[in-house]
Amino acid sequence: MSDTDNDSEVAADGTGIVAPDDETPTWRERKERTEGLSRLTYEYFERARREDQDLRIESDYVERDVLAFPTWPHEMVRNLALTSFFVGMILFLASALPPHIGAPANSTQTPAVILPDWYLYWSFGLLKLGPLNPELSLLGGTKLVSDRAYGVVANIIVVGFISIVPFLNKGAARRPVEQPFWAALGAGGVVFAATISTLAVKNLVPMDTHLLFDLAFLLPIVTACLSYAVLKSMREGYMFELNRRYYRLRPPK
Amino acid sequence: MADEFAKGFTILISAGLAWMTLAGWYNTPSFEGTQLLAPNPTSGLTVYTQVGLVVKEAMLWFAILGFLTFVVVIPIARKLRDAYAGTPEIPE
Numbered sequence: 001m002s003d004t005d006n007d008s009e010v011a012a013d014g015t016g017i018v019a020p021d022d023e024t025p026t027w028r029e030r031k032e033r034t035e036g037l038s039r040l041t042y043e044y045f046e047r048a049r050r051e052d053q054d055l056r057i058e059s060d061y062v063e064r065d066v067l068a069f070p071t072w073p074h075e076m077v078r079n080l081a082l083t084s085f086f087v088g089m090i091l092f093l094a095s096a097l098p099p100h101i102g103a104p105a106n107s108t109q110t111p112a113v114i115l116p117d118w119y120l121y122w123s124f125g126l127l128k129l130g131p132l133n134p135e136l137s138l139l140g141g142t143k144l145v146s147d148r149a150y151g152v153v154a155n156i157i158v159v160g161f162i163s164i165v166p167f168l169n170k171g172a173a174r175r176p177v178e179q180p181f182w183a184a185l186g187a188g189g190v191v192f193a194a195t196i197s198t199l200a201v202k203n204l205v206p207m208d209t210h211l212l213f214d215l216a217f218l219l220p221i222v223t224a225c226l227s228y229a230v231l232k233s234m235r236e237g238y239m240f241e242l243n244r245r246y247y248r249l250r251p252p253k
Numbered sequence: 254m255a256d257e258f259a260k261g262f263t264i265l266i267s268a269g270l271a272w273m274t275l276a277g278w279y280n281t282p283s284f285e286g287t288q289l290l291a292p293n294p295t296s297g298l299t300v301y302t303q304v305g306l307v308v309k310e311a312m313l314w315f316a317i318l319g320f321l322t323f324v325v326v327i328p329i330a331r332k333l334r335d336a337y338a339g340t341p342e343i344p345e
Contacts, residue, residue: 097277100284 037230038237041177045238115201122193125200126158127151131213162189177238180231188224195219261323268316275309 069075116124130147145153169182176183195216202209276289279302293306 096274102284 035236037233038235040237041234042237042239113204118197121197121200123155125196125198125216126154128199128202129154176227177231177234178240180228180235183231184224184228187227188220191223192216192220257323257327261320264319264323265316268312268319272309272312272316275305275312279305279309 115121127148129151133143133145133147133150135141135143143150165185169179173179173182176186198205199212199216202212205212273289279294280291281288282291294302
């Protein structure tokens with residue numbers, strides 16, 4: 001049972017579970033968060049804490065000071081349920097909607113459309129950055145590297161940046177609102193992956209090619225700026241220390 | 254609120270899967286052409302096909318209306334009820 005076992009009155013200010021200290025916001029501080037998105041964020045986490053507390057109080061689960069749930073039955077039941085779902089889904093789809101099997105490939109004929117698998121479109125799109133390859137007036141208007149080599153270098157740069165990111169940010173944030181900059185960078189990166197993949201198949205997209213090229217680079221920036229603005233304003237209503245302490249795993253006694 | 258969302262989501266994916274399966278049977282003339290959204294077959298209808306087309310339509314509307322009912326209508330009704338009763342958003 002929880003610590004508030006003896007109290008019939010439910011403490012809604014978060015002090016029922018987390019002991020009040022200097023970091024616990026006063027009721028006046030909570031009331032001050034009255035503006036739009038930050039107020040909404042604040043209310044959301046307050047409600048989440050409250051629901052969590054009510055569930056703990058209603059529950060007859062004996063709370064022990066353990067660091068995790070036992071493998072059997074807790075973890076295994078969940079894993080078996082998930083495994084059964086996916087195996088069942090595979091069996092159902094394979095029997096009810098069997099996949100189309102096309103004609104065998106003709107090795108003597110070049111296909112009309114040459115494309116990699118869809119998950120490699122982003123790399124294919126990075127090969128089509130010719131318009132970004134600068135023509136240097138020093139060299140008399142010629143390009144320093146060919147468009148093909150430029151695309152390969154673009155692949156190296158993008159892959160290199162992605163592999164550097166884990167060293168720049170260790171991933172301490174539990175939710176995007178805690179680190180708006182990195183969340184915005186991630187959102188922009190996801191959109192860039194989508195737009196650069198669309199650029200790879202630009203002849204199949206019913207849109208002006210130049211507009212598509214511009215959007216491929218503008219949309220990620222717009223997305224990143226919007227995400228940053230939204231998350232930054234949410235951050236004002238997010239009680240960082242309180243939520244971090246509340247959701248932290250309790251150490252064993 | 255989370256329970257209501259789970260109910261609506263379950264309805265959406267279950268009925269959606271049934272709709273997708275039936276549409277794959279009756280409204281997908283070929284793999285290369287229109288998938289799932291092709292017009293209904295008009296000739297050579299067996300009883301099974303006719304029943305399947307009706308069930309397909311019913312599943313589509315069940316997915317849409319069931320999801321909206323549990324995710325939009327019921328939460329709004331509860332909000333309104335709480336608002337008229339004067340219950341505060343966050344318990345004081």
